[in-house]
Amino acid sequence: MEGGGSGHYNPRTVEEVFKDFRGRRAGMIKALTTEVDKFYQQCDPEKENLCLYGFPNESWEVNLPAEEVPPELPEPALGINFARDGMQEKDWLSLVAVHSDAWLLAVAFYFGARFGFDKNDRKRLFNMMNDLPTIFEVVTGVAKKQAREKSTITTNSSNKSKSNAKMPSRQPESQPKSTKTPPPKDDESGDEDEDEHGDALCGACGENYASDEFWICCDVCERWFHGKCVKITPARAEHIKQYKCPACSNKRARV
Template sequence: MEGGYIKPMEGGSGPYNPRTVEEVFKDFKGRRAGMIKALTNDVEEFYQQCDPEKENLCLYGLPNESWEVNLPAEEVPPELPEPALGINFARDGMQEKDWLSLVAVHSDAWLLAVSFYFGARFGFDRNERKRLFIMINELPTIFEVVTGAAKKQSKEKSTVTNNSSSKNKSGIKPRVSESQTKSSKLPPPKDEDDTLDEEEDDEHGDTLCGACGENYASDEFWICCDMCEKWFHGKCVKITPARAEHIKHYKCPSCSNKRPRV
């Protein structure tokens, strides 16, 4: 698109008018790829083209995954929604990374505007609009890519997935060991495991650790004393989930120190 006009598709002769959800999403991805390229791989060239001495300039992403810095459309209203106007004026007034982040935010807003402009123009119904947004929302925003947030989120997600997988393989619940599961101190078993998992936090939310006095937390390992029936953080009594697997009857430090009656 130059000057606000819709460019024809590569190899086509007519105007480029995506009419289906899939076509609009393809258009979105192409424009997004072009703008990401401008703000990352081609950043030096993009920086040079955004001369503050020039008139109001806009960053356009094109459906063929390219980009251009150009003047806004002359006609009012334009054929398509216009990107943020005058991005070049802010270039020398702030740090480069902050300026690129600012352009990225406005680029995200423009991409959504263009996609839903097509949706409105060609009469997408509620379900089609929802499907389009879900497809778009699966991709990181340009801002997330430019600032590095997308990589961080991906790394965190991978870590959580790996941790969850390793926990599942161990067969150990974060709060109870196998020996405690066999005892009668736990709530009565439910018909479905899911129901038990959902209600466990509620039933034990007010439970206090017999050592430190802190509340129960679902992401921490707890163990119950078979003598006094008090609950303890595993870390407070130096018992790990792996060690608990081999304990048939657990005695807390207090009960272990009690002398047997004569």
Template structure:
């Protein structure tokens, strides 16, 4: 719903705007599903889901002026809420959200005269990120086996401040990212490649060996500890971890 009074003008600024809006949409469709679900009451008027540059989101009526300052998201997402399975409805909203994100980014590109090379660079930067749909549905490979593939024991853990190869007993049922190999150790490059393919189920960013991660025992997706507000100390007392999305779904059922 925000205007373009401070519109981005460079490829980097447009991409930063894209990432902020994308993060807000992913938050609505994964971390704050219950709140989003309640706001999309089919009894209300046509509603849209907006991602904001500051990584926030809102459900609101479409703007009144025609044409709008920015491309508008899909209209009336609330009407389909009770007519289909929740996961299918969220997937549908995610697909439309991806389309909207691209339209906003390339609207800025057109408005500020991006040339062929700039448009290509912008698309490549965007394409390096998983789509909102991929994050919401888990179709991007976020297998719990990827971070644990190079760990001899699935019951060892490591956070960013632990020394490489140091193993500590892990709470039963809780899977946490493994230590990385030391420099010069064989297979290091292959390990880093596989770790890089693992994406956070909340923000969609890549795995990094210096960050604390935790795996949901229900959907088996990995999350940054900071994204789901879990610290290594808290993880010590969790027997079975459920991410916010799985917890809210279970509570609603």
């Protein structure tokens, strides 16, 4: 549909607005990371002003802006396609990411203003959003770098050479080396495991590690992903000798 940011969903509470924010954010992160080839192709500089929209259901769309003025929702940055071939791809993606972060904040606080959030509600909403890495931090790898720097304080520096396990933190020696799922936490080591796992971020959605979720690591770029984000199940992972994430699988030279 034209004006991809429009719709009839109107979250009315802080929790609903944050859920809306997270869904739109996840969709835009997909466009700029795991589905970047598809996004790149849709941003043809020969087309009219195009925008990147994220939706509450974690999908995304490149489309023309809304025709009505003012639009039902704030509009993303216009003309993101025009700069696609005029700068290095990583710089272009980073620039789109920055504008995407600004749009997400605009949409969230638009809902807050529309439904009369007071000072405390606005502050709580911002704090909830600010606890997540920005799209820019995820796309540029800053979030991953920050998590790595924190984890080095508690993680054995020789851990990587000792284990090929598909886990976002140190693996107990008793665990099989080939497992692609996080080890179960026992009562004695639960706090320590939580500290070490807590800084791991999914390369697709940017969310933190959770002990009850299946994770897998790309053997090429060494980024961690929720299995659900890259459509890999624990059963399927057991038959993968070398896992490549969607970005590494589709990576090819561009002129």
